[in-house]
Amino acid sequence: MPGINEQPPFKVLIVGGSYAGLAATLNLVDLCQGRKCRFNVDEADKAPEHKVPVQITIVDERDGYFHIIGQPLAIGSNSDASTFWQKFEDIPALQSPDINHIQGQVESVDCKSRTARIVQSAGDEGHEIVEQKYDYMVACSGLRREWPSAPKSLTREAYLAETAESVQTIENAAAGVVVVGGGAVGIEIAAEIKMLQPQLKVTLVHSRQQLLSSEDLPVEFKDKTLEMLRESNVEVVMGARLQETVPADDSTSAKLRLKLSDGRELFADHVINAVSRFTPTSSYLPKDACDPEGYVRITPGLQFSGDVPNKEFHYAAGDLACWSGIKRGGAAMHQAHFAAVNIHQRMLAHLYKTEPKFNELVEVAPMMALALGKTAVGYFPTMGLTVGDTIRNMFFNEDLGYGICWRWMRLGEPTAYKP
Numbered sequence: 538m539p540g541i542n543e544q545p546p547f548k549v550l551i552v553g554g555s556y557a558g559l560a561a562t563l564n565l566v567d568l569c570q571g572r573k574c575r576f577n578v579d580e581a582d583k584a585p586e587h588k589v590p591v592q593i594t595i596v597d598e599r600d601g602y603f604h605i606i607g608q609p610l611a612i613g614s615n616s617d618a619s620t621f622w623q624k625f626e627d628i629p630a631l632q633s634p635d636i637n638h639i640q641g642q643v644e645s646v647d648c649k650s651r652t653a654r655i656v657q658s659a660g661d662e663g664h665e666i667v668e669q670k671y672d673y674m675v676a677c678s679g680l681r682r683e684w685p686s687a688p689k690s691l692t693r694e695a696y697l698a699e700t701a702e703s704v705q706t707i708e709n710a711a712a713g714v715v716v717v718g719g720g721a722v723g724i725e726i727a728a729e730i731k732m733l734q735p736q737l738k739v740t741l742v743h744s745r746q747q748l749l750s751s752e753d754l755p756v757e758f759k760d761k762t763l764e765m766l767r768e769s770n771v772e773v774v775m776g777a778r779l780q781e782t783v784p785a786d787d788s789t790s791a792k793l794r795l796k797l798s799d800g801r802e803l804f805a806d807h808v809i810n811a812v813s814r815f816t817p818t819s820s821y822l823p824k825d826a827c828d829p830e831g832y833v834r835i836t837p838g839l840q841f842s843g844d845v846p847n848k849e850f851h852y853a854a855g856d857l858a859c860w861s862g863i864k865r866g867g868a869a870m871h872q873a874h875f876a877a878v879n880i881h882q883r884m885l886a887h888l889y890k891t892e893p894k895f896n897e898l899v900e901v902a903p904m905m906a907l908a909l910g911k912t913a914v915g916y917f918p919t920m921g922l923t924v925g926d927t928i929r930n931m932f933f934n935e936d937l938g939y940g941i942c943w944r945w946m947r948l949g950e951p952t953a954y955k956p
């Protein structure tokens with residue numbers, strides 16, 4: 538066996554540089570550099586005995602980390618948008634010789650030869666195809682979401698321009714804004730716009746008789762959400778579908794006339810369609826790795842469990858992984874932490890013939906926290922229905938959880954390798 542200094546670094550490919558991708562990267566770097574990993578809060582655990590040479594490559598279509606949880610606030614606030622998108626090169630924790638970043642899209646992965654084909658963005662010169670070999674891969678590419686659930690842009694500059702346009706449209710909507718879709722995203726967008734522009738008429742239109750109708754959550758939580766949304770002066774229209782949006786005539790100062798399925802009409806200057814549309818981003822993986830909907834089948838240890846070669850070198854974490862519970866940023870980071878620990882265990886076993894000890898996920902019950910402007914509502918099996926400051930301070934604070942995620946991942950602290 539080569540000495541540790543001659544051992545070539547393990548090459549780890551992380552697809553997606555958001556909550557799961559960054560959590561996997563940073564926890565793995567901690568362990569490989571001989572530290573207890575940052576998400577491990579168990580006092581009894583010790584730092585690893587050995588160091589492991591590693592080279593991690595994060596591939597993301599975006600040029601930075603985007604705090605997507607904050608998107609409902611960012612579409613109406615230039616300053617929050619500017620905070621929420623941080624270029625990878627500006628994140629202190631990622632400035633380590635063990636970590637590099639490629640802006641591009643992973644187009645395909647060959648699990649047998651452990652090679653990824655990446656369409657790398659080459660700025661104004663278009664694209665370049667790169668073939669990247671890896672020892673381990675973690676698929677953290679989440680779900681493909683459309684605006685307004687996610688930004689359209691792939692660079693910070695374009696995103697700030699996109700936001701500026703959205704902010705201006707909202708600010709100029711004197712006759713009001715209508716948000717269509719009473720799922721989590723539509724509810725939060727309506728509440729955040731109302732908080733940012735209290736003088737503006739904000740209406741949420743939902744086709745069903747209950748908000749959050751597609752979520753497996755208690756009725757009390759859904760009813761409380763409706764009550765609180767109305768208390769914050771968002772007008773809510775239930776049980777009606779938006780059928781048509783046409784230019785309004787001269788009898789009103791509004792730009793748009795909205796025709797609803799129950800015959801009602803609304804007038805507004807701006808319509809935001811927040812009916813959620815999302816699909817797993819697993820098209821670069823072999824079909825056999827995924828369930829029929831495209832979520833990656835995993836073991837409780839986060840390893841691929843479908844019919845693909847080299848399963849023990851392939852992992853998935855976050856929204857893309859097929860696991861119980863509502864998709865959440867916290868769950869994505871937790872899963873990525875476990876994937877990092879388990880990959881590290883395999884590396885140690887390979888180098889030092891140690892007996893690996895794997896972390897395993899447990900099943901997760903449905904739970905959710907919703908930001909409603911200056912307040913919040915949550916349902917968690919351990920706490921039940923919770924409203925107000927307790928839940929807002931736990932999950933959101935003033936910045937829809939940006940600071941909480943930033944500090945938890947320690948993105949502001951350098952991770953430089955100290956031999």
Ligand SMILES: Cc1cc2nc3c(=O)[nH]c(=O)nc-3n(C[C@H](O)[C@H](O)[C@H](O)COP(=O)(O)OP(=O)(O)OC[C@H]3O[C@@H](n4cnc5c(N)ncnc54)[C@H](O)[C@@H]3O)c2cc1C
Binds near residue numbers: 642
């Ligand atoms: C508007 C909104 C509000 C939300 N609010 C909350 C909340 O309050 N609390 C909560 O816990 N959760 C919330 N969620 C859910 C949470 O955002 C997700 O669970 C979380 O983003 C999942 O993280 P992830 O890292 O798995 O995937 P993502 O955050 O989706 O990141 C995936 C990354 O992969 C990149 N990517 C995709 N395909 C490729 C490819 N082929 N090649 C390279 N890169 C690729 C993307 O650019 C992206 O950066 C919210 C979601 C939305 C949309």
